[in-house]
Amino acid sequence: MRPFTYERATDVAAAVKAVADTPGARFLAGGTNLLDLMKLEIERPTHLVDVGRLPLAAIEDSPDGSLRIGAMATNSHLAADARVRSRYPVLVQAIVSGGSAQLRNKATAGGNLMQRTRCAYFYDTAKPCNKRQPGSGCSALEGLNRNAAIFGASAHCIATHPSDMAVALTALGAHVETVAASGATRTITVADLHRLPGDTPQIETDLAPGELITAVVVPPAPTGGQIYRKARDRASYAGGLASVAVAGGQVALGAVAHRPWRAEAAEAALRSGASPGEAAKAELAQAQDHGRNAFKIALVSRLMAAALDQANTGRA
Amino acid sequence: MKTTITVNGQASPLDLDPRTTLLDALREHLNLKGSKKGCDHGQCGACTVLVNGVRINSCLSLAVMHDGDQVTTIEGLAQGEALHPLQTAFLTEDAFQCGYCTPGQICSAVGMLKEAADNWPSWATDDLDSAIALTDAEIRERMSGNICRCSAYPQILAAIRSVVGDAA
Numbered sequence: 001m002r003p004f005t006y007e008r009a010t011d012v013a014a015a016v017k018a019v020a021d022t023p024g025a026r027f028l029a030g031g032t033n034l035l036d037l038m039k040l041e042i043e044r045p046t047h048l049v050d051v052g053r054l055p056l057a058a059i060e061d062s063p064d065g066s067l068r069i070g071a072m073a074t075n076s077h078l079a080a081d082a083r084v085r086s087r088y089p090v091l092v093q094a095i096v097s098g099g100s101a102q103l104r105n106k107a108t109a110g111g112n113l114m115q116r117t118r119c120a121y122f123y124d125t126a127k128p129c130n131k132r133q134p135g136s137g138c139s140a141l142e143g144l145n146r147n148a149a150i151f152g153a154s155a156h157c158i159a160t161h162p163s164d165m166a167v168a169l170t171a172l173g174a175h176v177e178t179v180a181a182s183g184a185t186r187t188i189t190v191a192d193l194h195r196l197p198g199d200t201p202q203i204e205t206d207l208a209p210g211e212l213i214t215a216v217v218v219p220p221a222p223t224g225g226q227i228y229r230k231a232r233d234r235a236s237y238a239g240g241l242a243s244v245a246v247a248g249g250q251v252a253l254g255a256v257a258h259r260p261w262r263a264e265a266a267e268a269a270l271r272s273g274a275s276p277g278e279a280a281k282a283e284l285a286q287a288q289d290h291g292r293n294a295f296k297i298a299l300v301s302r303l304m305a306a307a308l309d310q311a312n313t314g315r316a
Numbered sequence: 317m318k319t320t321i322t323v324n325g326q327a328s329p330l331d332l333d334p335r336t337t338l339l340d341a342l343r344e345h346l347n348l349k350g351s352k353k354g355c356d357h358g359q360c361g362a363c364t365v366l367v368n369g370v371r372i373n374s375c376l377s378l379a380v381m382h383d384g385d386q387v388t389t390i391e392g393l394a395q396g397e398a399l400h401p402l403q404t405a406f407l408t409e410d411a412f413q414c415g416y417c418t419p420g421q422i423c424s425a426v427g428m429l430k431e432a433a434d435n436w437p438s439w440a441t442d443d444l445d446s447a448i449a450l451t452d453a454e455i456r457e458r459m460s461g462n463i464c465r466c467s468a469y470p471q472i473l474a475a476i477r478s479v480v481g482d483a484a
Binding site for chain 2: 001003004005006008028031032035036039048050052076079080085086089092093096097099100101102103105106236237
């Protein structure tokens with residue numbers, strides 16, 4: 001690990017100022033992804049501003065019926081919250097399908113959104129990777145790309161976003177609240193928070209340097225069933241090969257793109273009366289594989305159809 | 317960097333490079349070698365300790381993040397010569413072979429039982445509205461962050477089961 005300095009933030013304004021004013025500074029919350037990447041020297045911050053103790057962990061009802069989740073709420077507390085369980089079961093299922101209990105006890109809502117890809121070439125510092133070293137090339141294009149994207153990828157990067165939680169939040173139409181160094185606040189939908197790779201895969205979100213996610217806001221759940229389905233290589237504690245979140249007529253896919261993928265074509269088909277299978281087919285019409293991940297197209301198609309069927313009928 | 321962590325009930329002032337993980341602080345600075353370094357990347361669970369009663373991977377946390385926290389390691393579970401019930405259960409059920417993962421397994425199980433008692437759901441929980449019943453499937457799922465290379469899983473399950481009693 002490269003040397004760095006550390007400070008524990010005591011208020012939000014000072015934290016965002018510290019990160020914005022210090023070149024190479026990063027926010028540190030649970031640290032489960034950042035510290036792992038720092039050990040591998042993929043992340044090399046010069047200064048860490050620990051925001052983990054900021055008073056941003058509350059989960060509160062909003063007057064408009066939304067649920068406002070503080071960015072520092074742990075994944076475990078979020079999944080255990082009685083309101084989340086009764087209103088957003090898809091969010092609970094997505095969260096508890098991710099990582100291990102030890103990781104979920106540490107990982108925060110904000111940090112979960114900001115975690116980075118698990119693409120093998122992002123981790124292998126001996127190999128080119130445009131995300132890790134812009135301009136060096138994408139080793140996954142011709143390499144071990146079994147878990148690569150099938151939607152929205154580019155010739156520069158075919159990595160996927162690894163979060164399960166973000167897929168459920170995308171299906172639920174959630175947004176984040178942020179604060180910038182200037183003190184300005186804004187909201188961004190979770191679906192728009194992450195960018196497609198284009199020719200700048202190293203820029204993963206639309207957040208400005210020093211901009212901090214302070215909360216995740218989930219609107220009232222749409223009418224209809226909710227379900228999270230995840231396909232993976234082992235039954236527990238494994239990243240997804242593909243996942244599907246359904247909330248009423250709203251659908252999002254995980255592990256298939258550089259961001260949680262809102263399945264708009266499938267949703268449009270469902271509104272026109274399409275069957276689950278037809279809706280899946282409509283979404284997959286725009287899918288593109290890279291060889292070893294070709295199986296994902298059939299996998300996602302079946303997984304989405306099954307999830308839609310299950311959400312709407314309760315059948316497993 | 318000066319940090320004080322209360323470890324197994326004892327306030328422990330430390331002066332650390334900020335890069336020091338909680339695991340390395342426990343093992344190399346406080347000489348508590350029970351918590352093990354397996355993968356050092358949060359994948360195996362051998363480093364599991366309880367922080368303010370909650371299980372975490374101590375390898376994926378900086379010691380300076382825990383200034384003021386209460387940390388319990390495997391060394392802190394027994395009361396004098398009286399072993400923790402889970403320690404006794406692991407002995408009785410022969411729930412290990414090489415033993416390297418055992419401190420993490422036991423600390424993890426202590427945290428897991430508290431989570432289940434607090435009704436925290438898992439991927440194995442079918443009904444989010446009812447009280448958690450610690451079925452074998454629930455215990456296996458909740459312990460999946462702890463790998464055992466000797467594959468003593470059936471005995472680990474039996475040890476935890478013996479402490480839990482029969483699932484509702």
